[in-house]
Amino acid sequence: MEIHPLDGQTICALSTPHGVGGIAVVRVSGPEAWPIVQGFSSRSWSKSQAGTAILTQINDGSAVLDEALILPFAAPASFTGEDIVECHIHGSPYIQRRLLEMMIEAGCRMALPGEFTQRAFLHGKRDLAQSEAIGDLIHAEHAGAHRLAVAQLSGGFSAEVQSFREQLIEFAALMELELDFGEEDVEFADRKGYRALLIELLSRLDALIGSFATGRAIAEGVPVAILGPPNRGKSTLLNALLNEQRAIVSATPGTTRDVIEQSLTLSGIRFRFSDTAGLRETVDEIEIEGIRRAIGTARAARFVIYLLDARDLQSPAGLEAAEREVLEAQAEVERARGELDGAEHAVQPHWILLINKTDLAPAPDPLPVIAGCTPQPISAEERHGLAAIEQELTADFTAALDSSQTLVTNLRHQQALLGAQTALKAALKALDAGLSGDLIAVDNRAALAHLGRITGAITPDDLLGHIFANFCIGK
Amino acid sequence: MEIHPLDGQTICALSTPHGVGGIAVVRVSGPEAWPIVQGFSSRSWSKSQAGTAILTQINDGSAVLDEALILPFAAPASFTGEDIVECHIHGSPYIQRRLLEMMIEAGCRMALPGEFTQRAFLHGKRDLAQSEAIGDLIHAEHAGAHRLAVAQLSGGFSAEVQSFREQLIEFAALMELELDFGEEDVEFADRKGYRALLIELLSRLDALIGSFATGRAIAEGVPVAILGPPNRGKSTLLNALLNEQRAIVSATPGTTRDVIEQSLTLSGIRFRFSDTAGLRETVDEIEIEGIRRAIGTARAARFVIYLLDARDLQSPAGLEAAEREVLEAQAEVERARGELDGAEHAVQPHWILLINKTDLAPAPDPLPVIAGCTPQPISAEERHGLAAIEQELTADFTAALDSSQTLVTNLRHQQALLGAQTALKAALKALDAGLSGDLIAVDNRAALAHLGRITGAITPDDLLGHIFANFCIGK
Numbered sequence: 001m002e003i004h005p006l007d008g009q010t011i012c013a014l015s016t017p018h019g020v021g022g023i024a025v026v027r028v029s030g031p032e033a034w035p036i037v038q039g040f041s042s043r044s045w046s047k048s049q050a051g052t053a054i055l056t057q058i059n060d061g062s063a064v065l066d067e068a069l070i071l072p073f074a075a076p077a078s079f080t081g082e083d084i085v086e087c088h089i090h091g092s093p094y095i096q097r098r099l100l101e102m103m104i105e106a107g108c109r110m111a112l113p114g115e116f117t118q119r120a121f122l123h124g125k126r127d128l129a130q131s132e133a134i135g136d137l138i139h140a141e142h143a144g145a146h147r148l149a150v151a152q153l154s155g156g157f158s159a160e161v162q163s164f165r166e167q168l169i170e171f172a173a174l175m176e177l178e179l180d181f182g183e184e185d186v187e188f189a190d191r192k193g194y195r196a197l198l199i200e201l202l203s204r205l206d207a208l209i210g211s212f213a214t215g216r217a218i219a220e221g222v223p224v225a226i227l228g229p230p231n232r233g234k235s236t237l238l239n240a241l242l243n244e245q246r247a248i249v250s251a252t253p254g255t256t257r258d259v260i261e262q263s264l265t266l267s268g269i270r271f272r273f274s275d276t277a278g279l280r281e282t283v284d285e286i287e288i289e290g291i292r293r294a295i296g297t298a299r300a301a302r303f304v305i306y307l308l309d310a311r312d313l314q315s316p317a318g319l320e321a322a323e324r325e326v327l328e329a330q331a332e333v334e335r336a337r338g339e340l341d342g343a344e345h346a347v348q349p350h351w352i353l354l355i356n357k358t359d360l361a362p363a364p365d366p367l368p369v370i371a372g373c374t375p376q377p378i379s380a381e382e383r384h385g386l387a388a389i390e391q392e393l394t395a396d397f398t399a400a401l402d403s404s405q406t407l408v409t410n411l412r413h414q415q416a417l418l419g420a421q422t423a424l425k426a427a428l429k430a431l432d433a434g435l436s437g438d439l440i441a442v443d444n445r446a447a448l449a450h451l452g453r454i455t456g457a458i459t460p461d462d463l464l465g466h467i468f469a470n471f472c473i474g475k
Numbered sequence: 476m477e478i479h480p481l482d483g484q485t486i487c488a489l490s491t492p493h494g495v496g497g498i499a500v501v502r503v504s505g506p507e508a509w510p511i512v513q514g515f516s517s518r519s520w521s522k523s524q525a526g527t528a529i530l531t532q533i534n535d536g537s538a539v540l541d542e543a544l545i546l547p548f549a550a551p552a553s554f555t556g557e558d559i560v561e562c563h564i565h566g567s568p569y570i571q572r573r574l575l576e577m578m579i580e581a582g583c584r585m586a587l588p589g590e591f592t593q594r595a596f597l598h599g600k601r602d603l604a605q606s607e608a609i610g611d612l613i614h615a616e617h618a619g620a621h622r623l624a625v626a627q628l629s630g631g632f633s634a635e636v637q638s639f640r641e642q643l644i645e646f647a648a649l650m651e652l653e654l655d656f657g658e659e660d661v662e663f664a665d666r667k668g669y670r671a672l673l674i675e676l677l678s679r680l681d682a683l684i685g686s687f688a689t690g691r692a693i694a695e696g697v698p699v700a701i702l703g704p705p706n707r708g709k710s711t712l713l714n715a716l717l718n719e720q721r722a723i724v725s726a727t728p729g730t731t732r733d734v735i736e737q738s739l740t741l742s743g744i745r746f747r748f749s750d751t752a753g754l755r756e757t758v759d760e761i762e763i764e765g766i767r768r769a770i771g772t773a774r775a776a777r778f779v780i781y782l783l784d785a786r787d788l789q790s791p792a793g794l795e796a797a798e799r800e801v802l803e804a805q806a807e808v809e810r811a812r813g814e815l816d817g818a819e820h821a822v823q824p825h826w827i828l829l830i831n832k833t834d835l836a837p838a839p840d841p842l843p844v845i846a847g848c849t850p851q852p853i854s855a856e857e858r859h860g861l862a863a864i865e866q867e868l869t870a871d872f873t874a875a876l877d878s879s880q881t882l883v884t885n886l887r888h889q890q891a892l893l894g895a896q897t898a899l900k901a902a903l904k905a906l907d908a909g910l911s912g913d914l915i916a917v918d919n920r921a922a923l924a925h926l927g928r929i930t931g932a933i934t935p936d937d938l939l940g941h942i943f944a945n946f947c948i949g950k
Contacts, residue, residue, distance in 0.1 A: 013497075014496075015496060015497035015498040015566075016491040016492060016496045016497070016498050016499065016500070016566065017491060017492040017493065017494035017495060017496035017499070017566060018492065018494070018496075019492035019493070019494065020492060020613060020614060020947065021489075021490060021491045021492035021493075021613070021947060021949060021950075022488075022490035022491070022502070022591070022613065022947060022949040022950030023490040023491050023500050023502075023949070023950075024491065024492070025491070025498050025500070025563075027497070027498075051527055051528045052526055052527050052528070053526045053527070053528070053546055053548075063622060063625070064625050064629065065621075065625070066612070066625070067628070071528055071546070073528075088500075090609070090612050090613050091490075091491065091492060091613055091950075092612055092613045092614065092615045092616075092621065093615075093616050094615045094616055094617055094618065094620070094621045095612070095615070095621065098618075098621075116497070134565070137541070137565050137567055137570070138495060138496070138497065138565050138566055138567045139495060139567065140567045140568075140569045140570070141567075141568050141569055142569055143569065143573075145569070146540075146567065146569045146570065146573075147538060150538070150539050150540070150541070153542070154539065472495065472496060472497060474496060474497040474498070475496075475497030475498075475566075
């Protein structure tokens with residue numbers, strides 16, 4: 001979709017969700033925003049009334065369209081940095097449609113998705129990472145995703161990236177200066193200080209890059225697979241977890257046919273359970289297909305919950321069989337993970353072994369060690385032991401959210417950070433090899449460019465269009 | 476649903492439509508509205524800032540929930556007449572939900588449907604008919620329904636009803652006075668003047684009551700049936716009308732199985748076409764059932780469009796057969812109308828006779844008179860003659876909307892007007908029979924009560940609950 005950067009036009013859009021409601025807000029931004037709305041308003045207003053609610057009639061020719069509350073804002077003290085009018089109208093489909101038509105007849109054009117936020121960015125009201133956070137905030141459906149978006153909107157991540165850039169720019173300037181004196185072989189830039197900076201920045205980049213797996217899992221929901229042969233109680237466990245929490249549960253058909261994904265929110269963290277439980281209840285070809293699918297969903301999971309049956313663990317032979325079974329399942333999942341590409345492959349799944357059906361047979365005492373883990377005894381049927389599972393699923397994420405650590409959630413940011421990391425590693429290598437300042441400067445500039453793309457200090461033509469096209473219209 | 480009249484509680488609700496959007500508005504009204512929102516707002520405000528937009532952070536404990544625009548209003552200069560805070564937040568499902576939770580934790584309760592508007596009524600901000608108009612306005616989907624709601628909201632109808640009441644009250648007071656002097660046989664009330672008033676009011680009531688059929692048809696959509704034997708081009712005509720207008724078309728399954736209702740908007744008036752066209756394409760039992768259904772939808776139609784085939788009208792015998800066919804269809808529809816109850820039965824359908832397929836055979840020249848009508852020649856296939864049909868369908872409604880005449884649209888109002896009419900007729904009869912003032916006063920009081928229910932001057936307990944329960948929550 002073609003995005004018009006500041007084209008001087010006045011744009012309008014419905015900013016509230018579509019549909020019927022008590023109130024709807026139509027927003028207009030641009031140089032003609034005030035005169036256009038005043039053109040069909042029964043009351044006028046002056047600069048001194050910016051930020052004040054004005055009760056007015058909106059006239060459609062000689063007829064009254066609505067009684068509305070008008071909220072004018074004056075450039076540059078507005079969301080977009082331009083003159084804005086918010087029209088708070090009755091949330092009727094007809095009034096919403098007609099008011100937009102009237103605005104377009106008066107010279108507005110419909111705003112493109114995210115165009116208000118894009119204008120805010122282009123007018124320097126927010127940087128690019130903060131602008132993206134607005135989109136994330138609007139689509140946040142649970143507490144975890146919401147907290148990440150708020151943190152990014154507050155600008156902490158932007159400030160960190162900006163501080164990296166400022167420190168690099170200082171050295172870059174000194175090294176560029178050396179180029180001007182190329183013949184004289186002077187060194188303005190302090191190589192030792194630069195090396196210390198690179199080491200420090202690389203360590204901070206490492207932490208940010210390492211946070212992505214956790215940040216992304218929180219933002220998009222943590223994938224969890226429940227594995228085990230038929231009749232181990234996989235469905236029962238899933239239902240017990242879902243019911244126990246009185247959580248917001250949604251069942252959506254997965255991309256793979258017959259795999260249903262269920263979401264539940266524990267301590268504000270969204271978990272996505274791939275329920276392949278019903279797949280292995282039959283034998284022959286269908287069962288083999290079922291196993292394949294179960295492994296397929298498990299390979300990208302952050303947690304693999306593997307179910308054992310307490311009745312099978314009553315003898316040393318049973319324990320040995322369980323050990324073999326779990327090791328085989330881990331090997332299968334590991335093989336499947338080999339097909340994943342880099343970023344996904346980097347995250348090792350965390351296995352949670354459970355001894356289910358302790359209502360039918362006691363768990364071995366003391367608990368055995370199986371495939372290097374101590375399994376937890378539970379009864380999905382009687383809902384015993386669920387709290388410990390929930391604790392194990394949520395602990396890392398709630399700790400990460402509660403720390404003041406920045407969590408990277410945006411794939412674009414992660415790629416830019418990886419690019420900066422590569423460039424700074426190259427700079428360090430060049431420095432240690434005693435290469436000249438002009439060669440080091442190339443890597444330094446590359447790192448600056450990567451970091452600049454995060455906050456929008458550097459914005460290639462295609463970047464903005466790509467980012468804002470994913471916004472909803474009216475924001 | 477139980478409605479709490481002014482219970483002193485502070486109420487909150489999402490006032491914008493549900494879903495994801497740039498902006499959502501959560502509204503709080505009541506004595507604690509300001510302190511509750513200030514309790515989690517990073518900025519405070521004073522009375523002098525009522526009506527001013529305040530940019531603030533909304534804090535959820537130690538975390539930031541959102542950056543919001545707060546719009547406080549002070550009683551009594553607010554929509555409800557109470558202290559109000561509108562919180563303009565980002566339209567994220569999580570933020571919307573969480574903010575309402577925080578408000579409830581702080582002592583608000585969720586508003587019932589229409590409760591903001593109900594409080595506006597109870598605080599004397601609007602009368603009852605105007606309050607109902609807000610609900611109609613929000614649900615108006617096309618220009619006609621919208622114009623009726625705006626007219627009612629502007630208070631013209633309320634003022635008319637109120638003027639009836641004031642004139643009746645004057646006489647009522649004088650007649651009540653006569654009761655105090657019962658023994659002395661004095662007449663304070665001018666019988667001649669009262670009679671003139673009754674005649675005048677009855678004539679105005681007649682006009683209002685008579686407007687209901689038109690008002691209701693505009694508000695709810697005008698029902699139109701297209702009749703005729705198979706292969707006369709009923710579907711083709713309907714599709715031609717739908718396409719011609721590039722209108723907003725919706726297909727909804729009707730209450731009768733196999734009857735599809737299609738809507739189209741002509742000159743801002745919504746028409747609801749019962750498309751029974753496909754039903755008679757087969758023979759035997761199914762065809763008989765089809766005819767029954769077609770007649771069923773036609774009996775409540777405001778317009779019956781009956782299709783003839785130009786090829787059948789080339790001989791006097793063909794014209795005679797057409798005459799018989801149309802008369803028979805009219806008789807069938809009339810018989811079916813006999814089953815309708817009063818209000819619906821009062822509206823005689825308007826028949827539009829069309830000679831279709833003039834692309835295959837010429838229409839007789841001069842045009843014949845069939846069943847008392849002159850049919851119009853059209854070709855649905857080639858889209859000739861459609862403009863005249865549209866003109867015939869819309870003329871009465873656009874004229875009614877363009878006139879300054881009040882159109883009654885609300886069944887409750889219509890019933891109250893009918894009640895007042897009955898009472899005033901009885902008063903006139905009593906007057907003409909020379910009955911005493913106390914007997915006339917009974918009828919006069921009944922008329923006052925009926926009229927008072929329209930504007931809410933008189934509000935029986937169950938009335939408000941019934942009216943506002945049909946509103947959406949948040950309004």
